[in-house]
Amino acid sequence: MTSPAHAATSARTGSQILDGMIGHAPAMAEVYRLTHQVAATPATVLLLGETGTGKELVARALHELSTRSSGPFIRVNCGALSESLLESELFGHVKGAFTNAFENRTGRFEAAHGGTIFLDEINSMSFTLQVKLLRVLQEQEFERVGDSKTIRVDCRIVAATNRDLTDEIEAGRFREDxxxxxxxxxxxxxxxxxxxxxxxxLVQYFTKRYAAAMGRTIPKISDDVFTLLKSYAWPGNVRELQNYVERSLVLCSNELITPDLYPPHTRGLAPIRLGRAKGGSLQTMCSELVTLGITEAGEDSSEVHERVVSLVERELILQVLRTCQGIQTKAATRLGINRNTLHKKIEDYHLEGEAR
Ligand SMILES: Nc1ncnc2c1ncn2[C@@H]1O[C@H](COP(=O)(O)OP(=O)(O)O)[C@@H](O)[C@H]1O
Ligand SMILES: [Mg+2]
Structure with a gap:
């Protein structure tokens, strides 16, 4: 196994020290160091980080670098299944345990015996299942759904969360123990x-990978591309970057990757991530607005800013008018603008139907 000291040095030189992981930022060096250090131990590991930051890659590396590497690596996405399906997925069930249990079924914990089980999105697990999981962690034992026979397993548990679990504890959704x-x-x-x-x-790494997969020569990447990508906020992290690199190769018809081959929202908008709104991120919304602004502004790109701002302004006025039941004095106060100004904007944006 690579020693932690070696891992840190290699990380600084930028070489690949965890299988498939690129990057030498100081924070990543710490990830590599810890991964190497704990892989050999049986300790439970909790991977924290936003979606697409590489948690699954680290979970796999922990397995590969451990003495269990010849055993199975089993991943379960706790966020993808309902409570009862997840319970039988993890622990298995016996025939007749519930309506559709026509056969006995081995759970993923049993399948992971001698290896590693990776519980992804652990923050989504229900309170009831959390109790059952706690017992596996403490006693390495559980029962299949509908059975009284106790099963013992020997598997290493690696869990991942994309939410702060202390917040989840405070909100009463996650067990402190x-x-x-x-x-x-x-x-x-x-x-x-x-x-x-x-x-x-990362861009060079993915470009090489996709070019090889497509059987084409590796294109050059213009410096503007790096400047652009460094100022984008990356809400989807490395996964998002990987997708855009693939897209840039698909769209590239010569041997040079230029910024226009990246999606519009990576080019024109807020580099700061303002947090995710329910039902779609602010960034997605902005990117749609920019696309719409570009379409509406036609050939004249100098109009894009004005178009996008007016699209936002029209929507804002429309929504405030609706919440104020069309009463203009109320809407003007809420918007903090003069009543006459509002009146003019209503005319400009043809919102007369919403106002009274
Ligand atoms: N440091 C990295 N170097 C190379 N590829 C990476 C890196 N981090 C993530 N990836 C790639 O990005 C994608 C998302 O990574 P993943 O481990 O699934 O993230 P998470 O589990 O945090 O959502 C995967 O395709 C993975 O291979
Ligand atoms: Mg993931």
């Missing part, structure tokens, strides 16, 4: 926007 059991060795994967110096390395 389970948190302490899981949080033996936490490894934090920093968001890509906090390691922008790694972006060129």
């Amino acid at each position: 389970l948190y302490y059991r899981l949080n033996v060795v936490p490894i934090y994967l920093p968001p890509l926007r906090e390691r922008v110096d790694d972006i060129p390395l």
Whole structure:
């Protein structure tokens, strides 16, 4: 196994020290160091970080670098299944345990015996299942759904969360005792926007990979591309970057990758991530607005800013008018603008039907 000291040095030189992981930002060096250090131990590991930051890659590396590497690596996405399906997925069930249980079924914990089980999106697990999981962590035992026979397993548990579990505890959605059991060795994967110096390395790495997969020569990447990508906020982190690199190769018809081959929202808008709104991120909304603004502004790109701002302004006025039941004096006060100004804007944006 690579020693932690070696891992840190290689990380600084930017070489690949965890299988498939690129980057040498200081925060990543800490990830590599910890991964190497804890892989050989049986300790439970909790991976923390936004979506697409590389938690699954680290979970796999923990397995590969461990003495269990010849055993199975089993991943379960706790966020993808309902409570009862997840319970039988994890622990198995016996025939007749519930309506559709026509056969006995082995759960994923049993399948992971001698290896590693990776519980992804652990923050989504229900309170009831959390109790059952706590017992596996404490006693390495459980029962299949509908059975009284106790099963013992020997598997290493690696869990991942994209939410702050202490917030979840405060909100009453996560058990504190389970948190302490899981949080033996936490490894934090920093968001890509906090390691922008790694972006060129990642872009080159993915460009090479996709070019090879497409059987074409590796195109050159213009410097503007790196400048652009370093100022984007990357809400989807490395996964998002990977997708855009693939897209740029698909769209590239010559041997040079230029910024226009990247999606519009990576080019024109707010580099700061303002947090996700329910039902669609602010960034997605902005990117749609920019696309719409470009379409509406036609050939004249100098009009894009004005178009986008007026699209936002029209929507804002429309919504405030609706919440104020069309009463203009009320809407003007709420918007903090003069009543005459509002009246003029209503005319400009043809919102007369909404106002009274
Ligand atoms: N440091 C990295 N170097 C290379 N590829 C990475 C890196 N981090 C993430 N990836 C890639 O980005 C994608 C998302 O990573 P993943 O481990 O699934 O993230 P998470 O589990 O945090 O959502 C995967 O395709 C993965 O291979
Ligand atoms: Mg993931």
